[in-house]
Amino acid sequence: MLKLFISHAWEDNEIAKKIAESLHQDGFETWTYYNKVVIGNGSLPEIIINAIRWCDLLVIEWSKFSAKSKCVSLECQKANSLNKPIILCLFDNTTPSELFSKFDLLNFTSFSEGYKSLIETMQSKMETIQSNAQEDSKAMNAGHSIFRNQAKNLSEDEVSYMLKSYNFFDKNKNKQGIGFDNQFDTQEINGFKVIVDHRAGLMWQQSSSPKSMWFDQAKNWIERLNRERHAGYRDWRIPTLEEAMSLMQRRNGNGGELFVNPLFNQKQGGIWTSDLIAGGALAWVVFFNYGSCYANCFDLDNYVLAVRSFQ
Numbered sequence: 001m002l003k004l005f006i007s008h009a010w011e012d013n014e015i016a017k018k019i020a021e022s023l024h025q026d027g028f029e030t031w032t033y034y035n036k037v038v039i040g041n042g043s044l045p046e047i048i049i050n051a052i053r054w055c056d057l058l059v060i061e062w063s064k065f066s067a068k069s070k071c072v073s074l075e076c077q078k079a080n081s082l083n084k085p086i087i088l089c090l091f092d093n094t095t096p097s098e099l100f101s102k103f104d105l106l107n108f109t110s111f112s113e114g115y116k117s118l119i120e121t122m123q124s125k126m127e128t129i130q131s132n133a134q135e136d137s138k139a140m141n142a143g144h145s146i147f148r149n150q151a152k153n154l155s156e157d158e159v160s161y162m163l164k165s166y167n168f169f170d171k172n173k174n175k176q177g178i179g180f181d182n183q184f185d186t187q188e189i190n191g192f193k194v195i196v197d198h199r200a201g202l203m204w205q206q207s208s209s210p211k212s213m214w215f216d217q218a219k220n221w222i223e224r225l226n227r228e229r230h231a232g233y234r235d236w237r238i239p240t241l242e243e244a245m246s247l248m249q250r251r252n253g254n255g256g257e258l259f260v261n262p263l264f265n266q267k268q269g270g271i272w273t274s275d276l277i278a279g280g281a282l283a284w285v286v287f288f289n290y291g292s293c294y295a296n297c298f299d300l301d302n303y304v305l306a307v308r309s310f311q
Contacts, residue, residue, distance in 0.1 A: 005055035006032035007075040009065035037071045051165035147242040151274035168245045171291035180246040192231040203310040207265035212301035236306040238274040244286040258288035268303040
């Protein structure tokens, strides 16, 4: 199933929704951002950059509004730098600039005819898309983490769009998400059980901290693991929300009580992440017992499931 990023100007939201709904009905995964984006420092928000990394192909909705949009221009440049195929759908007679003219141009003056051409063009690009996917897979299997590993402050909106961009399952925030396609491998190193996710480039503890604890205590727990060189390593850390949510899965009758693969210890109902909510007053927690993530007070008890980038 192809994953498509729909780039458009905020003024063209309704057309973008029509394209997304049509593609979804035909079995494609789509991602688009319907809020107005403010380009403050000349770069795209990280949530949009991650969505472009996630997609197989960028579809640009071209109009008089997108011609003036800095965001659309940056999205195109980012996708091009990542060797993502790009298709330009022309919705009026606005002439594309030189930056856009080198990509496939489809006439959407008639939506039905334009949409038919879009499907045909995507099918013709399948070989390129599959080749890019194979290169991505090689990079993942080489041990390069594909998720952000540095803590940051995230608003509710940023979390919602992050979940959608990765198609993570969240029972409340992204119920239609199918979850990350982990490639788990259980290992025992120096007497400690770990789980390696070759696709994400991450190594996890198989079992969390023996008891739940406050956020500051969680940091101390990680420091202790590193002092003791747990499983031979001293670069363990509290996962980011993206990393932790990559473990969230739908219950599938395979024996697990939680919304996490039963390879992991089933006592860790909720685990701390290193990310804080916007403003820094709360920390994001992934609740495998509820199938969702929420922001929690620092003095509430949650487990710690340590992670490290797998080399």
